[in-house]
Amino acid sequence: GHDLAPGLRYVPDHFDRAAQEALVAAIRAVVADAPLYVPRMPKTGKAMSVRMTNCGALGWVTDKDNGYRYQPTHPETGRPWPAIPQTLLGLWEAVSGFAKPPEACLVNFYDPEAKMGLHQDRDETDLAAPVVSVSLGDQCLFRVGGTSRSDPTRSFRLSSGDVFVFGGESRLIFHGVDRIYPGTSTLLRNPGRINLTLRRVNP
Numbered sequence: 001g002h003d004l005a006p007g008l009r010y011v012p013d014h015f016d017r018a019a020q021e022a023l024v025a026a027i028r029a030v031v032a033d034a035p036l037y038v039p040r041m042p043k044t045g046k047a048m049s050v051r052m053t054n055c056g057a058l059g060w061v062t063d064k065d066n067g068y069r070y071q072p073t074h075p076e077t078g079r080p081w082p083a084i085p086q087t088l089l090g091l092w093e094a095v096s097g098f099a100k101p102p103e104a105c106l107v108n109f110y111d112p113e114a115k116m117g118l119h120q121d122r123d124e125t126d127l128a129a130p131v132v133s134v135s136l137g138d139q140c141l142f143r144v145g146g147t148s149r150s151d152p153t154r155s156f157r158l159s160s161g162d163v164f165v166f167g168g169e170s171r172l173i174f175h176g177v178d179r180i181y182p183g184t185s186t187l188l189r190n191p192g193r194i195n196l197t198l199r200r201v202n203p
Ligand code: MD3
Pocket: 106, 108, 116, 120, 121, 131, 133, 164, 166, 170, 171, 172, 173, 174, 175, 176, 177, 195, 197
């Protein structure tokens, strides 16, 4: 891997094909227990194009009335989130440089039309911990900027198996997913992309 900026590390092809297949099987088990749901923007209730679920002690959720937050249960089933798969706990140990384990793993599913606007992740109380991200399935155009919305941005075409670590000075950078390139991977049964983000929420 290589450092793109202080705290910003890109590890292309971290997971080989067999490891990616094992991760997809583990995520299918998570989704069977905690189904993907349509997250909605605070106040407007506008649907996001990405579908989401979580695993771990806490999950990131959003809806019209209560907005962005972490909670211990699925917003539709009311059940606790399933455990974070061991492979992902091992990834966190290997790349995060952070002693405490992740509390949350957000699972984002992008169909070929889905995208995610430029934003910062700042719903976590513990901003000392990095965020670790894994891409699976079709490639995407990922954009990262600086800590101000108006800072210049750089784009990367992320592929299945790639890992990104956002820590230190890069923990609060703006980032987003501009597009999916359907048909660029054979990992998933259907076109689309899965992104997993491991986070610490509380200090
Ligand atoms: C940089 N997800 O869920 S992962 C998100 O591909 C999110 O699904 C995108 O942005 C996706 O919030 C991008 C990369 C990522 C995740 C968290 C970050 C980049 C980050 C937190 C801080 C800085």
